[in-house]
Amino acid sequence: MLNFDFHNPTRIVFGQNTVARIATLVPADARILILYGGKSAEQNGTLQEVRAALGTRRQFEFGGIEPNPTYETLIKAVELVRQEKVDFLLAVGGGSVIDGTKFVAAAARFADDPWQILETFGGKVSQALPLGVVLTLPATGSEMNSGSVVTRKSTKNKAFFNSPHVFPQFSILDPTKTYSLPARQLANGVVDAFTHVVEQYLTYPVDARVQDRFAEGLLQTLIEIGPKVVHEPADYETRANLMWTATMALNGLIGAGVPQDWATHLIGHELTAQFGLDHGQTLAVLLPAMLDLRRNNKQAKLLQFAERVWGITTGSDDQRIDLAIEKTRSFFTDLGVKTRLSDYGITADALDGLVGQLEAHGMTQLGEHHDVTPALSRQVYAASL
Amino acid sequence: MLNFDFHNPTRIVFGQNTVARIATLVPADARILILYGGKSAEQNGTLQEVRAALGTRRQFEFGGIEPNPTYETLIKAVELVRQEKVDFLLAVGGGSVIDGTKFVAAAARFADDPWQILETFGGKVSQALPLGVVLTLPATGSEMNSGSVVTRKSTKNKAFFNSPHVFPQFSILDPTKTYSLPARQLANGVVDAFTHVVEQYLTYPVDARVQDRFAEGLLQTLIEIGPKVVHEPADYETRANLMWTATMALNGLIGAGVPQDWATHLIGHELTAQFGLDHGQTLAVLLPAMLDLRRNNKQAKLLQFAERVWGITTGSDDQRIDLAIEKTRSFFTDLGVKTRLSDYGITADALDGLVGQLEAHGMTQLGEHHDVTPALSRQVYAASL
Numbered sequence: 061m062l063n064f065d066f067h068n069p070t071r072i073v074f075g076q077n078t079v080a081r082i083a084t085l086v087p088a089d090a091r092i093l094i095l096y097g098g099k100s101a102e103q104n105g106t107l108q109e110v111r112a113a114l115g116t117r118r119q120f121e122f123g124g125i126e127p128n129p130t131y132e133t134l135i136k137a138v139e140l141v142r143q144e145k146v147d148f149l150l151a152v153g154g155g156s157v158i159d160g161t162k163f164v165a166a167a168a169r170f171a172d173d174p175w176q177i178l179e180t181f182g183g184k185v186s187q188a189l190p191l192g193v194v195l196t197l198p199a200t201g202s203e204m205n206s207g208s209v210v211t212r213k214s215t216k217n218k219a220f221f222n223s224p225h226v227f228p229q230f231s232i233l234d235p236t237k238t239y240s241l242p243a244r245q246l247a248n249g250v251v252d253a254f255t256h257v258v259e260q261y262l263t264y265p266v267d268a269r270v271q272d273r274f275a276e277g278l279l280q281t282l283i284e285i286g287p288k289v290v291h292e293p294a295d296y297e298t299r300a301n302l303m304w305t306a307t308m309a310l311n312g313l314i315g316a317g318v319p320q321d322w323a324t325h326l327i328g329h330e331l332t333a334q335f336g337l338d339h340g341q342t343l344a345v346l347l348p349a350m351l352d353l354r355r356n357n358k359q360a361k362l363l364q365f366a367e368r369v370w371g372i373t374t375g376s377d378d379q380r381i382d383l384a385i386e387k388t389r390s391f392f393t394d395l396g397v398k399t400r401l402s403d404y405g406i407t408a409d410a411l412d413g414l415v416g417q418l419e420a421h422g423m424t425q426l427g428e429h430h431d432v433t434p435a436l437s438r439q440v441y442a443a444s445l
Numbered sequence: 446m447l448n449f450d451f452h453n454p455t456r457i458v459f460g461q462n463t464v465a466r467i468a469t470l471v472p473a474d475a476r477i478l479i480l481y482g483g484k485s486a487e488q489n490g491t492l493q494e495v496r497a498a499l500g501t502r503r504q505f506e507f508g509g510i511e512p513n514p515t516y517e518t519l520i521k522a523v524e525l526v527r528q529e530k531v532d533f534l535l536a537v538g539g540g541s542v543i544d545g546t547k548f549v550a551a552a553a554r555f556a557d558d559p560w561q562i563l564e565t566f567g568g569k570v571s572q573a574l575p576l577g578v579v580l581t582l583p584a585t586g587s588e589m590n591s592g593s594v595v596t597r598k599s600t601k602n603k604a605f606f607n608s609p610h611v612f613p614q615f616s617i618l619d620p621t622k623t624y625s626l627p628a629r630q631l632a633n634g635v636v637d638a639f640t641h642v643v644e645q646y647l648t649y650p651v652d653a654r655v656q657d658r659f660a661e662g663l664l665q666t667l668i669e670i671g672p673k674v675v676h677e678p679a680d681y682e683t684r685a686n687l688m689w690t691a692t693m694a695l696n697g698l699i700g701a702g703v704p705q706d707w708a709t710h711l712i713g714h715e716l717t718a719q720f721g722l723d724h725g726q727t728l729a730v731l732l733p734a735m736l737d738l739r740r741n742n743k744q745a746k747l748l749q750f751a752e753r754v755w756g757i758t759t760g761s762d763d764q765r766i767d768l769a770i771e772k773t774r775s776f777f778t779d780l781g782v783k784t785r786l787s788d789y790g791i792t793a794d795a796l797d798g799l800v801g802q803l804e805a806h807g808m809t810q811l812g813e814h815h816d817v818t819p820a821l822s823r824q825v826y827a828a829s830l
Binding site for chain 1: 446448449450451452453454455457458459460461463637644652653654655658659661662663665666669670682686687689690693698701706761
């Protein structure tokens, strides 16, 4: 096991009818900015519940945070925060709203050009406004971690930062808030959570038994509930398990003391920035090819994945790995997420541009061995066509 | 899944050569009391390392905290804290030292009779001194939770309290610090961690899939490493896995959103208080009989335990449960922990006294269904003879 620090101070309030708990979690004298995305938060009544729970506190609102939140949009929220002397941020939504809120929290207390927050991957962040979360879309894990992904529209740059100052103080996880989500977002959420686990698990063995067992447990759970989440009417227990699994998939715990990969996420970002694919779609497209092309360096863990997660115990090493990758791809397609670039109208013509952007963004030595070069990334894109 | 709150702000610093990190984790101007147990912390050099890391900070020391720390001893530490205006506590040891330090932290800031802290199970604790931990004995999980068990010597009362104010601010977990532990303490630690998991897992199903998988992963890990921990020379990876497993077994995570039992622990406390059995010994003695006698209410989870943890897939329901309990008992005995009261010289004559003490301490409706009455506890003690 590798040495590690683990510290996650976010309070999780989990269950039905928990939105009202905001009343006791936000300071009584706070000046609050509620941040949200599109119209669903209003339509499904969550925003109304939030406003009621906040009572007589001074409330401001900033809607319209888009999927893959943009710097250009968020900077407007930062202006509002400064203008109205807001001292507490409340994100109501999924990963994009929460990531955006974290950026606003850091930028509002940042003296220099806020783009530097992303350029320095959060290293220059020394303070941030406190923030809370009401989660409506289980997927990214942002509700219980200190990371944020922000896109600069003008340069098509999907950047990210990390800072302990942007851990949410609390996150309300009410599974019933997911009932109105469309199947596409649910499916993307399952793929995202699955891939988060894989990025922290499918590297090389360091005898981290608890982390491995926990990762496998999350993957098994997603495999069990994924089809039900997407294809069946909402039921509480399934949504509750989805929500808790997605949170645990990226709150630092299963990644503590183990090598991490993240190449699939990072080369996937270019597909979103250039072609507008959903984040989950980029992962479903790239992960199978990524595992296939890196099977030598990942062999021991791929075999463990095949056996413990997919129950594959017979065949040669390569056959078991092939089958595990095939089952992973089928899992994604059965959720309704297409796993080929061609399914999204992307052809070999795009490869040069994608690899060029990876190089422009410094994404040239990715993965747990830093051996995912632009040449290998090109192979992954090509094998995903 | 049941509704739950989860909040665990303890920072874990895990790995080799991490004791020196205290230098940055304790405030530079702190007046520190180092609390420890017997001579081992001095002999194995850990105390020296701690003193060096604290540098020129004003340091006081309080040694001699016994296994099953007593109120009578801890009150002396409280006096020292007040006298020397100590403002930070540093526990160097295992669960007993940490539990004791938590009590000192709360008692030093408690206006009334400190025994009330335990009488109210922590409910009256509204503040506490900050504390940190250097863990030397993996077992109780106290290094990452807010619970504490304290014994009143004069009344043989093993009492406990919980308060969010006594979460350690940080815990240093260096697996090499366990190298000098005797086999008996290591074996007790494995049994304790195993039983912590069982108390939160072997109740009744609430479709909490992540919690179940995590619990099963911890049990599987203990089964894999337990014999190696006890019977083979110390090696880093095994001790690292033991340490992290024991911490995760009782930091609130696997118990969030599920029913909990704790009857084995609570009726075990009387064996320690009256006959001086090690805590781990009491669990090894009582758990098999407890599971056997409550098999009807626990049937679904016992079958899941049999299949997923012990790999038992054939036989009738009762046969599978019998075998799972038998394997659990053998696991304990193979670690060198005896599982019969008679092994410790306790006979049927003791039953009246034990049950009388349970009644005197209000332990009359234990377990996830509150149906572990004194009569059932008597049966468990009797079946453990």
